[in-house]
Amino acid sequence: MKTFLTLALSTVMSVAMAGEVLLLNGSNVNYGALSQTENQPALETIKIKRTAATPDSVTLRYKVNTVVEACVDFELVFTEVSDLTQLNCEPKLNGAYACTEASFEGYQIPKRVCREKGLKLQTNEQSLTLNFKKAITLTENAVEIFAVNVAQRKMTDVESKLSAKAVDTASVYKVRVSGSAVKFKAK
Numbered sequence: 001m002k003t004f005l006t007l008a009l010s011t012v013m014s015v016a017m018a019g020e021v022l023l024l025n026g027s028n029v030n031y032g033a034l035s036q037t038e039n040q041p042a043l044e045t046i047k048i049k050r051t052a053a054t055p056d057s058v059t060l061r062y063k064v065n066t067v068v069e070a071c072v073d074f075e076l077v078f079t080e081v082s083d084l085t086q087l088n089c090e091p092k093l094n095g096a097y098a099c100t101e102a103s104f105e106g107y108q109i110p111k112r113v114c115r116e117k118g119l120k121l122q123t124n125e126q127s128l129t130l131n132f133k134k135a136i137t138l139t140e141n142a143v144e145i146f147a148v149n150v151a152q153r154k155m156t157d158v159e160s161k162l163s164a165k166a167v168d169t170a171s172v173y174k175v176r177v178s179g180s181a182v183k184f185k186a187k
Contacts, residue, residue: 021047021145024054024130031062033123034150039067041152042160047167048130048146052138058130060148067155068122071114078108124158127180134185136171144169148182 022031034042042064083106089099128148138144145168151161164182166173171186 021049022060023049023051024058024060025051027055027057028059028061031060033063033065036065039155041155041157043151044149046148046150048148050132050135050138050144050146052140052142054132054138056131056133058132059127060130061125061127062150063123063125064150064152064160065155066122066124066152066158067119069117070120071116072118072120073114073116074112075115076110077113078110080106080108082106126160128162129181131181131183134183135173136186138170142170146175146184 022029031046034044036042036044046060046062048060084104086102086104087099088102089097092098128150130146130148135144144166147165147167149163151163153161162177162180162182164175164177164184166175166184174185174187176183176185
């Protein structure tokens with residue numbers, strides 16, 4: 001029942017997020033966490049809105065869940081250092097030596113050692129750069145809508161695959177994705 005409720009809630013959230021459009025109103029915009037169902041790779045389309053106030057270059061930050069190999073169970077291992085007795089001798093004026101015996105108690109050095117490795121869920125912040133330097137200049141009330149698709153092949157992949165397209169624009173755009181940069185060029 002709990003799994004069903006979680007799945008239903010994530011589906012409702014993804015449908016609700018699908019209708020939202022992210023306004024690009026600064027050079028750094030935070031989208032937040034991508035909606036991922038439990039233990040599934042990310043696959044989300046982010047709709048973005050460009051206005052006359054949008055800078056030529058915008059960094060869009062988002063969070064994505066990944067699975068990394070980590071230690072899931074530890075144990076303490078103690079290394080024992082035994083008692084130490086040391087003879088300290090100092091010379092006297094008459095050429096003889098005055099010797100004393102110094103004793104030190106033994107002790108233990110604790111060390112944390114991995115007993116079992118497993119998979120751990122980790123949230124990573126990623127970013128992509130949206131480049132509008134070669135896009136058309138918009139009038140004050142004009143708006144353009146673009147879609148950026150973020151996809152992970154597997155949950156163990158830290159890097160996401162990007163694709164983008166123009167949805168509702170005043171011009172025809174050639175969209176080029178190179179690494180984590182998306183360039184929009186008006187034709």
